[in-house]
Amino acid sequence: MVDTPPLYPLQFDPVYTSRDWGGRGLEALGRQLPGDKSVRYGESLELGSVNNGSLAGRPLDHVIEQYGKTLMGDLESTYSGKFPLLVQFIDAGTRCAVNVQKTHRAWYIVSAKPGAVIYKGFNPQRTLHEIRHAIESNDFDKVEQCLVVTPVKPGDCHFLHGATCNALGAGVVVAQIAMPGEGPLELFGWGQYDPSSDIEHALELAMLPPPDVHQFENRSHIAGMFTTVTRLVTCDQFQIEKIRMSEGYSQEIPYNQPAIWIVLAGRGTIDPATGAETVVFKCGQTMLIPAELGQATVSLDEDTIWLEITFPQVSATPLA
Structure with a gap:
């Protein structure tokens, strides 16, 4: 019988993804980003493979399978061997696409340039017809007028209810905590309108007006x-x-x-x-x-x- 090493706090090798809209903001946290200094990273998946101790090199799912309740406590039987949350850093060097996701998530503002904003739901004063027309016209100003524009500063934390359209403005780095689920549906990419994109599906999913989230953000x-x-x-x-x-x-x-x-x-x-x-x-x-x-x-x-x-x-x- 193989001995199971005693468990300890696990640290991980982040998995970075370069994006045209990304930046180098994670260097301010002491991160040594891979590759050339010209590479712009938009996302960092935090819970990948363990990089410390006797379990170094093991993917988290394998560690959960091996240790079960010792690692997961009473969550072990709830999530079938998968960790129940996604943890990421997102670095928006430029404004990100407006997306809709089905699952809840939260953004902690790690850093934000002066005047930075996030987009958090549709403007309740706009109709679905106005929103659709702004997107199909590829009119940046009109699209922004259809969104709830929220100024942010470091230390803020925002809850994003499932089915709320959202986007990061330029110069914002967030830690994102999210439930696993299907990938986001893109509503608007701040560029050339793509008539093949499934805007109707995204609009059907998006909640208009956006839900009241104050009960979730009650500090x-x-x-x-x-x-x-x-x-x-x-x-x-x-x-x-x-x-x-x-x-x-x-x-x-x-x-x-x-x-x-x-x-x-x-x-x-x-x-x-x-x-x-x-x-x-x-x-x-x-x-x-x-x-x-x-x-x-x-x-x-x-x-x-x-x-x-x-x-x-x-x-x-x-x-x-």
Whole structure:
């Protein structure tokens, strides 16, 4: 019988995709982007193959299959061996196409140039006829008038209800948390109108007017002497909190479910208390914290900020 190595916080090799509309914004997080400096990257898929410890080189799906409940907790039987969320960075060097997706997602604004915007649903003052005409006329100004234009700044977090048309404006980098599902349907590419595109299908899917999402973006804030927790987004499928913890502080990790950490600033270590070696983390990394780590402890070498993504349908003790 082959021994199963003790589990520990997993780090990953991001999978980058170059896009004409992309940029180099992830370098600001300390990322060493592959290839020539002229390559513009639009997307980074974060949960690919493990790159640390004894499981290095293993795809996440294989690790889930091997460890089951130890990694996934009570989510194990719910998602049939697949991780239930997609985690990406998206870097819009220029304005992105307007798309519609069936599934919920959230955008945390990592960076944004002055005056940057996102597009978040159709303008309720516009009719379906006006929207269709603007798209088919390839009129940039009229299309923008048909959308809800939302100014953004770093630290904002926006929930995008399924079937809401959306796009990133130029100069915005986001961390995207999304439910897996079918690919997006493109409504408008800010370029030559393509009569073969399935605009009617996308318009049928898109909600007009856009749904009220304030209930999902209802922020709350818990402040302690060394730790601050800000709840950013909560829906049935995922919850996003922003954690700030002071340099030199240590605390047990209280989870009984998997959690994703996206490290936005600082550095520290996690002692898994499972017999595995200590894991070092830093700004720009994404980690998956297993459900069962024993009395694991996080310790900070610097003031550190990370996004913590958990699953509301599974009970958990907040890290505060």
